[in-house]
Amino acid sequence: MSTAAPERLDPGPLRRAPRVDGRALLLAVAAPLLAAVVALAVSSIALVVSGSDPFTVYETMLAEGSDLRSVLITVNNGVPLYLAGLAVSIGFRMGLFNIGVEGQYQLAALLAAAAGAAVELPAVLHVLLIVLVAVSVGAAWAGVAGVLKTTRGVSEVISTIMLNVIAAGLAAYLLATYLQERVEGSNNQATPEIAPSGRFPTLDAPLEALGVTLPQGTSLNGFVLVAVLVGVLYWLLVGRSRFGFDLKATGLSPSAAVASGVDAKRMTVTVMLLSGGVAGLVGLAQVLGDTYDYGLEFTSGLGLTGIGVALLGRNSPVGIAFAALLFAFLERSSATLQRIDVPTEIYVIMQGTIVLSVVVAYEVVRRVGVAQAERAVRAATGDRA
Amino acid sequence: MRALPSRRSRLRLVTGLAVGALALAGCGGDDSTSSDSADGGGSAAPTSDVRVGLAYDVGGRGDRSFNDAAAAGLDQAVEEFGVEKLELSPNASGSDRGDNLRSLAEDGFDPVIAVGFAYAETLAEVATDFPETTFFIVDDSSVEAPNVKSLVFAEEQGSFLVGAAAALKSESGNVGFIGGVQTPLLEKFEAGFAAGAEQAKPGITVQTAYLSQPPDFSGFNDPAGGSESANGMYDNGADVVYAAAGGSGVGVFQSALAKDKLAIGVDSDQYESVGASNPELQPVILTSMLKRVDVAVFDSLEKFVNGETIEAVTTFDLSNDGITYATSGGFVDDISAQLEDLKQQIIDGEITVPSTP
Structure with a gap:
């Protein structure tokens, strides 16, 4: 990359060259299109190499994926991915890389499940208490990384990875020692079940009122509403508030933000707390709406997948929602594709390919855009150097 | 979308690659899931209208271990x-x-076999x-329902x-134990191993390590982690892991091959x-602890096909050869008398093996 290139171009000079506007539009469409083509091509190659016919595979994925049960499962599994994506994305907005969502949500889910099982409260309060515990634990765990960064200058990338390991060990230890309820004949370890007052209602009744007949054993997790709510709050906070402006400004240019009066240290800690707080909600969809406990079969890996979801969603609350649903859809496809003898790992390849394609495509298109703008500026100013 | 400053873009690119690499690293299984039905073979190929559904645990078919035994x-x-x-494997996180x-x-x-x-x-x-x-379930006897049959093992x-x-x-005088994921089930393996080593050579050092902590089950599908952990044990003086x-x-x-040790x-x-x-x-694989999930699955299906009654809980142990050790390679031939003697003592109840460390 030429170091002399202007980092950010004021749109001013571009306006003077009207031709460029059409190109800018073209460029905006080019990135997602390029990403889709590359992702499809690479996935198809992977499928052919593994001995499957890509067209049959895509057809099966669409046919099976549009079945009501699959749609519900996709939405249910998309909820935690969405929350994980949002949690990561809050940090990204400020140039903070919170890899620690993984540890934050697991520890939060464990302690929230244990607290929820230990108390008896009226319905709404019980749920609120569990949510409060989860958000506080997630925020506190992420806050450690924030404080380390501001006071000791420890990179949050390093500290959050290490905190993940500590959280995993701590959660496993607490579950194995203090928090589990042994069941005869079981090789599982799980917290006691949360009483019905502490469970999140499903959205089955409203769906049925709308005339939808749910397949047996399938329901729509009520936590969908929480995910939507957090998404809206994220949009308001980042896009429509003074805080959000400071956040993005710090991400784009820390020195400029500090010069304009932003307290960078305070921002770092606040953002880590927010990110961790949202991370704390990730595991609750399962704890409050599905298993009502935290056991060995608790879903892990959502925090790491959330990084991919945030990248794919390009840090926009709507984009992340699509990304989360796409990831959940691919994950669901792994189950249906096994029936036509497609290796189950193929969905992981597809997820990775899509994220890589999107990141690369946007970068390529951005550079093309910068080069074009430079040419336009030179042409406009008559500078031939 | 507006142009981003280059530092952020590079970060994005790097994180994208990292995520991609993480994702790719997760797909360890090299064998594909296999076909739906028997392709007959000869004219005398048996037929049955029984349709068996089998759900693997994380790792799925092709792990050359637990799932493959089933x-x-x-x-x-x-x-x-x-x-x-029809066989189904869960996704990497086990959410399905x-x-x-x-x-x-x-x-x-x-x-349906779980x-x-x-x-x-x-x-x-x-x-x-x-x-x-x-329904059959392997490794659990906590589900009490008339249509659920448990298949458990004395690992x-x-x-x-x-x-x-x-x-x-x-x-x-130094041996090692590497467990995939630290769960009560794997601690049974650890407890038995340590007790057996102590029985054969009192005062022996037993190093212990687990590759991951639940609910992260990656330790069952992490050859690199296994290698790293074993390297540490061999370097610390162990010669059998x-x-x-x-x-x-x-x-x-x-790791054993590289360090010229045994596993x-x-x-x-x-x-x-x-x-x-x-x-x-092959030369480094001294023996294997055989947990005959294959026998358990086959016997259960045999009973089912023949319409025989199936007990609610079937325990597989040394006495019914549901648990045993491998002799392939002939590496334990010279100590087989001692091993058979210990085996008999366990069957006769003279030795009680602990199931928790």
Whole structure:
């Protein structure tokens, strides 16, 4: 990359060259299109190499994926991915890389499940208490990384990875020692079940009122509403508030933000707390709406997948929602594709390919855009150097 | 979308690559899931209208260990009885275990076999919804329903014998145990191994390590982690390491080969299963603790096909050869008298093997 290139171009000079506007539009469409083509091509190659016919595979994925049960499962599994994506994305907005969502949500889910099982409260309060515990634990765990960064200058990338390991060990230890309820004949370890007052209602009744007949054993997790709510709050906070402006400004240019009066240290800690707080909600969809406990079969890996979801969603609350649903859809496809003898790992390849394609495509298109703008500026100013 | 400053873009690119690499690293299984039904073979190929659904645990078919043992039992049943089969593996995080189990029952598969204790909670629900379907669950006996049959193992007994074998073969008086994921189930292996080593050579040092902590089950499918952990143990003086770690065991064997030491396999006869594709590893596989999930699956299917009554809980141990040790390669031939003696003592109840460390 030429170091002399202007980092950010004021749109001013571009306006003077009207031709460029059409190109800018073209460029905006080019990135997602390029990403889709590359992702499809690479996935198809992977499928052919593994001995499957890509067209049959895509057809099966669409046919099976549009079945009501699959749609519900996709939405249910998309909820935690969405929350994980949002949690990561809050940090990204400020140039903070919170890899620690993984540890934050697991520890939060464990302690929230244990607290929820230990108390008896009226319905709404019980749920609120569990949510409060989860958000506080997630925020506190992420806050450690924030404080380390501001006071000791420890990179949050390093500290959050290490905190993940500590959280995993701590959660496993607490579950194995203090928090589990042994069941005869079981090789599982799980917290006691949360009483019905502490469970999140499903959205089955409203769906049925709308005339939808749910397949047996399938329901729509009520936590969908929480995910939507957090998404809206994220949009308001980042896009429509003074805080959000400071956040993005710090991400784009820390020195400029500090010069304009932003307290960078305070921002770092606040953002880590927010990110961790949202991370704390990730595991609750399962704890409050599905298993009502935290056991060995608790879903892990959502925090790491959330990084991919945030990248794919390009840090926009709507984009992340699509990304989360796409990831959940691919994950669901792994189950249906096994029936036509497609290796189950193929969905992981597809997820990775899509994220890589999107990141690369946007970068390529951005550079093309910068080069074009430079040419336009030179042409406009008559500078031939 | 506006242009981003270059520092951020580079960060994005790097994180994208990192995520991609992480994602790719997660897909360790190199064998594909196999076909739906038996392809007959001869004119005398047996046929049956029994349709078996089998749900693997994380790692799926191709782990050359626990899941593959179940697969072997199913394959044998397909061959001998001509039953139809469908196998499903969960995704890497295991979030779709319940969906898989339910969809097998719903598609009319009967019996449905759940491989792994992690299915217990969801099985309790599914079994109630499909009272006409018979369910088998491996490694759990906590689900009490008339249509759920449990297949459980005394892993500590077999681990005791390979622990004794490790101690008898150890020259340094130092052996190691590597568990995949630290769960109560794997601690049974650890307890048995340590007790067996102590029995054969009192005062022996037993190093212990687990590759991951639940709910992260990657330790069962992490050959690199297995290799790293084994390297540490060999460097610390161990000369025999027991890999009770599913698909990660291959890494332990590779480490043993590189360091010119010995290792012990688990679940399947890994001298055969790993040796089939990696013959260079055979000389380091002293023995394997055989947890005959294949026998359990096959026997259960045999009873089902023949309409025999199936007990609510069947325990497989040394006395019924559901648990044993492998002799492939002939490395334990010189100590077989001692091992057989210990085996008999356990069967006779003279030795009680602990199941918790």
